[in-house]
Amino acid sequence: MVTVEDTRVIYVKNVNFYYGGFRALTDITMDFEQNRVTALIGPSGCGKSTLLRLLNRMNDLIDGTRVEGEVIFEGNNIYDAKVDPVDIRRRIGMVFQKPNPFPKSIYNNITYGPRLAGLNNRIDLEALVERSLRQAVLWDEVKDILNQSAMMLSGGQQQRLCIARALAMKPDVLLMDEPTSALDPISTAKIEELIQDLKKLYTIIIVTHNMQQAARISDMTGFFYIGKLIEFNATEKIFTKPDHKQTEDYITGRFG
Amino acid sequence: MTRKFKEVMIRRIFFLFACVSILILGLIVTFLFREGIPIFRAVSIKDFLFGSEWYPTFDPPAFGIWPLIVGSFIVTFLSTLIAVPLGVLSAVYISEIAPRSIKEILKPVIELLAGLPSVVLGFFGMVVLAPWLQDTFDLPTGLNIVNASLMLALMAVPTISSISEDALYNVPREFKEASYALGATKSETILKVIIPSALSGISTAVILGMARAIGETMVVLMVAGGAAAIPESLFDSVRPMPASIAAEMGEAPFRSEHYHALFATGIVLFLLTLAFNLIADYISNKFKEVGSGTL
């Protein structure tokens, strides 16, 4: 049990989440372990994105939302009144469903966050740009066009740029919300491969619509249905011998 | 078959209406040039544009509109200087910062300002601002550049504000989310992502605001003071081009040199506003393609 304590980076404890009067998440309790890929699956509208955005306080940006329960990140509840969401977002990075680079140069996309966090040394920034782009396996494709607009890249490249941009913050956790749903199969394969590499360094939580993807890349899988966590288990178990009938029905495509 | 026929008819009707407005514009421009160009038999283009004496009714007359051009530019420039920060900042405030309740008051108020007849603004400048300026700064007259620029700025603010607001509103939500997710604060997001992304729209807004100011007639006629001389201080009176045309057209005999000179002034004004609009168009198209460039 002690080892479990030590390795969990985020611990979600009895969380309810409301959009105004609508309860989108009900009594969620789950933990996310270090250097693991956790996949969140379930039919549309079941609250996967809501949970993901709860973990870096992105839901704060929506008016009228409310959280009950605790989200413990490194020992502290991130919804504590004295916690600054800006600090949380610097340490828990996020990649969105639709690639969303800024209409700035590739270089400035990567350095945007670090500069705001106070990194101004040119040499450090250049090293960081190279490191982040290498981690996202984009360096070779863009090293000669760092000053061109990120908008000129292909969708798959843009998404890897967004990953590099998140990695440039040197986060502890990387949240990904259906990062490949807008991409072609080749770009998808590249990003899946990338996720396998990244988990050596980061804790990754990924929402996906694609069962095969969840099975291929994740260690743990949580199945959600209408705002509830139905089953949370090792991916292998979920996809071979799930405990719940609902999970099995969803995975085998009987609904969803 | 009938449906297709209907479609074609409807398309033709719209086309016809589009043609009518273009035709009318064409006629007006032709008329403007036909009535304006004859002045260049009496005076060269260069002397007309850059001559510093405008004495159209003297004998011999002098048709140099340089003082009028300077007058127009100075009030336009100064009013832009005042209106841009006001218009852009209010747009940022309305679209990004204001709570809904304040937004719902502020927006209609600014739109109301746009609907204010310019003669009312001119009246305000004449009756309220001019005496105050005169007393406060101990001037011979309160009808001067400063007064005209302030009133023109009030006219340009709603244009600048509402077009900038559209531009800010159209900045994709995804950019803002990306910024927040990287640990940016609200003000950092506004300054470094939202405004740069909306910059082409904001520039368009500024230039259209300037076009509005340079072509505005009633306000400058009422509060600019009307002196056709190159000003030496901001408290001097000027006679911008539209004011000159409006004030003198009634007295200029039909097809006299003075009459042609006023039309030629109209041509200059037309070309200037056309240029402003083309620049605005160019900016908004140029930046659109590359997603606001690489700011």
Ligand SMILES: Nc1ncnc2c1ncn2[C@@H]1O[C@H](COP(=O)(O)OP(=O)(O)O)[C@@H](O)[C@H]1O
């Ligand atoms: N901004 C919002 N305001 C109100 N309701 C929302 C908002 N975002 C999502 N919801 C609702 O919350 C539920 C969960 O949404 P979401 O987390 O986006 O689901 P998923 O990502 O699993 O498809 C849905 O019923 C959705 O309609």
Ligand SMILES: [Mg+2]
């Ligand atoms: Mg979703």
